[in-house]
Amino acid sequence: MILLLMPVIQIILFGFALSTEVKNTEVAVLAPTNDDATSRIIDKINASAYFDVVAKIHTTAEIQPIFRDAKAKLVIVFEDHFAERLRKTGKAHIQLIADATDPNAATSFTFYASNIIASYQQELAGSVVNPYQIIPEVKMLYNPQMIGAFNFVPGVLGMIMLLICAMMTSIAIVREKEMGTMEILLVSPMKPIYIILSKITPYFVLSCVNFATIMLLSVFVLKVPVAGSFISLVIVSLLYIFLSLSLGLLVSTMTDSQQAAMLISGMGLMLPVMLLSGMIFPVENMPVALQWLSDIVPAKWYISAVKSIMIKGLGITSVLKEVAILSFMSIVMIGISLKKFKIRLE
Amino acid sequence: MIKYLLKKEFKQILRNHFLPKMIFIFPFMVLMVFPWAASYEIKNLNLSVIDNDHSTYSQQLIQKIISSNYFKLTDVSPNYNKALKSIESNQSDIIFEIPSDFEKNIVNRQGGKVMISANAVNGMKGGIGMTYLNSIVMDFNAGIIQELMPAAQISGTTPTIEISTQYRFNPHLNYRVFMVPALMVMILTLLCGFLPAISIVFEKERGTMEQINVSPVPKSTFILAKLIPFWIIGCIVISIGFLIAWAVYGLIPAGHFSTIYLFAAIYILTVSGLGIVISNYASTLQQAMFIVFFFMMLFIMLSGLYTPIDSMPEWAKWIAAFNPLKHFMVVMRSVYLKGSNPLQLMNDLLALIGFAVFFNTWAVISYKKKN
Numbered sequence: 236m237i238l239l240l241m242p243v244i245q246i247i248l249f250g251f252a253l254s255t256e257v258k259n260t261e262v263a264v265l266a267p268t269n270d271d272a273t274s275r276i277i278d279k280i281n282a283s284a285y286f287d288v289v290a291k292i293h294t295t296a297e298i299q300p301i302f303r304d305a306k307a308k309l310v311i312v313f314e315d316h317f318a319e320r321l322r323k324t325g326k327a328h329i330q331l332i333a334d335a336t337d338p339n340a341a342t343s344f345t346f347y348a349s350n351i352i353a354s355y356q357q358e359l360a361g362s363v364v365n366p367y368q369i370i371p372e373v374k375m376l377y378n379p380q381m382i383g384a385f386n387f388v389p390g391v392l393g394m395i396m397l398l399i400c401a402m403m404t405s406i407a408i409v410r411e412k413e414m415g416t417m418e419i420l421l422v423s424p425m426k427p428i429y430i431i432l433s434k435i436t437p438y439f440v441l442s443c444v445n446f447a448t449i450m451l452l453s454v455f456v457l458k459v460p461v462a463g464s465f466i467s468l469v470i471v472s473l474l475y476i477f478l479s480l481s482l483g484l485l486v487s488t489m490t491d492s493q494q495a496a497m498l499i500s501g502m503g504l505m506l507p508v509m510l511l512s513g514m515i516f517p518v519e520n521m522p523v524a525l526q527w528l529s530d531i532v533p534a535k536w537y538i539s540a541v542k543s544i545m546i547k548g549l550g551i552t553s554v555l556k557e558v559a560i561l562s563f564m565s566i567v568m569i570g571i572s573l574k575k576f577k578i579r580l581e
Numbered sequence: 582m583i584k585y586l587l588k589k590e591f592k593q594i595l596r597n598h599f600l601p602k603m604i605f606i607f608p609f610m611v612l613m614v615f616p617w618a619a620s621y622e623i624k625n626l627n628l629s630v631i632d633n634d635h636s637t638y639s640q641q642l643i644q645k646i647i648s649s650n651y652f653k654l655t656d657v658s659p660n661y662n663k664a665l666k667s668i669e670s671n672q673s674d675i676i677f678e679i680p681s682d683f684e685k686n687i688v689n690r691q692g693g694k695v696m697i698s699a700n701a702v703n704g705m706k707g708g709i710g711m712t713y714l715n716s717i718v719m720d721f722n723a724g725i726i727q728e729l730m731p732a733a734q735i736s737g738t739t740p741t742i743e744i745s746t747q748y749r750f751n752p753h754l755n756y757r758v759f760m761v762p763a764l765m766v767m768i769l770t771l772l773c774g775f776l777p778a779i780s781i782v783f784e785k786e787r788g789t790m791e792q793i794n795v796s797p798v799p800k801s802t803f804i805l806a807k808l809i810p811f812w813i814i815g816c817i818v819i820s821i822g823f824l825i826a827w828a829v830y831g832l833i834p835a836g837h838f839s840t841i842y843l844f845a846a847i848y849i850l851t852v853s854g855l856g857i858v859i860s861n862y863a864s865t866l867q868q869a870m871f872i873v874f875f876f877m878m879l880f881i882m883l884s885g886l887y888t889p890i891d892s893m894p895e896w897a898k899w900i901a902a903f904n905p906l907k908h909f910m911v912v913m914r915s916v917y918l919k920g921s922n923p924l925q926l927m928n929d930l931l932a933l934i935g936f937a938v939f940f941n942t943w944a945v946i947s948y949k950k951k952n
Contacts, residue, residue, distance in 0.1 A: 257891075302919065303921055305911070336919065338755065341754065494597075497779070521618050529618075
């Protein structure tokens with residue numbers, strides 16, 4: 236029950252809640268002289284979706300407490316007699332002080348704020364278009380509205396499938412060992428490969444159901460389209476499920492208690508999958524040693540394949556490399572599990 | 582009585598051949614490796630350039646972009662379709678196209694145009710790349726305007742607003758400073774959440790629970806005896822965390838250690854309490870692990886560790902308000918970076934105390950001696 240419900244709740248929650256967009260950032264304003272220019276800029280900032288002006292302060296001493304109490308993330312400091320200076324000397328100064336605890340958010344919102352101020356300046360300049368102006372035309376490929384779900388759905392898919400599959404199977408064999416029923420299996424004429432395959436099959440079916448629900452939810456609830464061929468997505472996913480189950484089995488044959496098996500497959504896999512799979516943090520930005528390490532995380536390859544097929548809408552031919560690596564990994568894992576599978580009684 | 586129970590708990594943990602190793606190795610591994618991985622710091626974006634103009638200006642502009650540190654030129658394509666191929670195969674992240682007659686149009690006072698196409702599958706990365714590229718073009722443009730426009734025209738016509746930016750608390754915009762305290766919270770959560778969750782259910786499966794149930798041990802004493810070891814483990818783990826943060830990353834909290842210990846003490850009780858509640862209800866190890874796993878994922882994802890709480894929709898913020906991990910994360914980051922004291926973090930303190938009381942009372946109530 237919980238196995239089927241869990242992915243549903245997770246994909247919905249994360250699909251909607253995870254986003255790195257900057258919006259409604261709280262802003263405090265320090266304007267020593269209240270004039271038409273400052274109030275116009277403040278209005279413009281307040282009107283944008285990125286910012287909410289929450290406080291007006293009067294001295295620079297108030298800036299630090301505002302950041303400390305997390306009342307605002309950005310303080311906009313105007314020069315005194317701002318409008319007057321702007322009119323008379325043609326130059327005025329604004330300082331943006333950002334709470335850079337979260338460096339990326341800080342970069343983005345200071346950029347947005349500067350843009351808004353620049354647009355005010357344009358307004359002042361009037362309709363005269365600068366003849367030397369270079370206008371950048373920007374196109375956001377694949378995800379023009381920059382919806383967070385486009386990035387997170389493949390990631391969450393890769394993580395949930397891997398963890399649930401591995402956790403399910405990892406205790407399968409250990410449990411029999413602990414319960415003592417392993418002996419019965421071992422004295423039977425069954426070959427290890429059959430035992431292992433029959434262990435995988437029920438979980439495989441269950442995981443396919445999980446995969447189907449996640450796909451339905453992401454397409455119909457989260458509105459993440461499957462841009463590429465659905466068949467190739469299914470093929471890659473089935474391969475990935477098989478791989479995850481074999482990974483669980485591998486853990487299972489290597490440990491001797493359910494507790495250890497669970498901790499390894501649950502805790503041990505969770506962090507690497509979250510951090511090294513490219514699900515949240517782009518792998519390309521990592522130090523080379525970690526990039527190399529991330530190559531052995533199966534989720535990385537799967538997520539990259541899903542992104543190519545689902546979001547970019549490419550065909551199976553463009554993910555051949557990923558498919559090859561995933562198949563190779565599953566063969567290796569099944570192979571090791573078979574090798575490690577002890578047919579002797581202890 | 583509690584003395585003997587504690588003795589039993591500690592022996593159970595220390596004589597397990599797996600747990601003590603895990604308790605020490607896990608924080609090391611996470612703190613040594615993951616801060617390097619958990620970086621949103623976006624630099625060295627792979628750039629694909631299409632230069633249809635081949636003029637001095639276009640060369641200068643491209644040169645300027647490459648020397649900016651943010652971009653790495655990985656592909657030069659003759660046309661857009663070729664460039665798109667390089668994005669499809671993940672060789673580049675962003676395409677910068679300069680149309681033909683770029684220089685001519687500018688010199689002839691008709692304005693120039695450039696095309697930026699970013700791979701926005703990861704909206705954040707695409708957005709930031711676009712931002713950087715945009716500001717470089719602006720900068721370049723300002724230079725050209727200076728060069729071409731008659732001096733008289735510059736002054737007088739357009740009033741300029743100078744903008745300067747100051748980044749507080751993390752002036753170098755270093756992502757690790759942001760992540761290390763948060764990862765310490767993660768370690769604490771995972772260790773002190775997963776381990777208690779299996780502790781009671783483990784005894785149930787082993788059958789040793791029955792012995793406790795027939796003994797005269799009061800319910801609350803038993804729960805307390807389960808909690809205290811994890812509490813001590815948690816304190817050790819966080820101290821290891823401090824040490825690594827200082828030795829490897831040179832990070833020292835701007836605030837007081839005592840503030841962190843105070844919050845950590847309450848926080849550990851909260852997560853361990855939750856773990857024990859789950860352990861009480863679950864009948865098998867597998868069940869317990871799945872439920873804990875589910876909660877951990879929720880807590881971690883909705884904690885602001887990866888994605889800012891501010892960007893979440895309103896309802897998700899409400900859920901986050903009931904997430905102990907979120908409160909502790911805020912505390913750790915504020916104390917480490919901003920040097921906040923408990924008074925400034927009163928809300929989080931009260932929330933955490935509330936959670937701790939709630940979960941632990943629930944743990945005592947839900948523990949039933951009858952089968």
